[in-house]
Amino acid sequence: MWRNFTHCGVLYAHVPEVDPLASPPAPRDAAGATAEPATAADPDMSAEAVRARIEAARIKAENELIDHIRSHADAIGFPGELGVSRAVNGICLRVLTTRGNDAFDLIKDVSDFVVA
Numbered sequence: 001m002w003r004n005f006t007h008c009g010v011l012y013a014h015v016p017e018v019d020p021l022a023s024p025p026a027p028r029d030a031a032g033a034t035a036e037p038a039t040a041a042d043p044d045m046s047a048e049a050v051r052a053r054i055e056a057a058r059i060k061a062e063n064e065l066i067d068h069i070r071s072h073a074d075a076i077g078f079p080g081e082l083g084v085s086r087a088v089n090g091i092c093l094r095v096l097t098t099r100g101n102d103a104f105d106l107i108k109d110v111s112d113f114v115v116a
Contacts, residue, residue, distance in 0.1 A: 009103035
């Protein structure tokens with residue numbers, strides 16, 4: 001079926017890694033101690049735990065973006081083949097269509113989602 005299409009496009013969108021628990025450092029008093037001491041309820045801040053949290057948040061953001069792209073393509077009635085999947089630290093969008101404008105318009109829309 002892909003032989004019927006004359007135009008294609010590819011977009012890679014980087015999804016930044018952000019620790020969902022990251023916040024500005026707690027203010028310190030004159031002695032250098034934090035205003036709020038750590039408690040047993042504080043999240044695990046080991047390097048391994050932070051890495052796992054960041055990866056889980058990035059994967060969740062990628063999956064949400066993929067769902068949003070597919071929903072948008074359905075909503076606008078994209079006339080072609082669409083492939084969107086997670087890639088290394090981001091998503092990859094692949095389109096095949098019979099009109100270059102259709103491919104360009106979808107890629108432009110997706111880039112607007114990522115920037116917003």
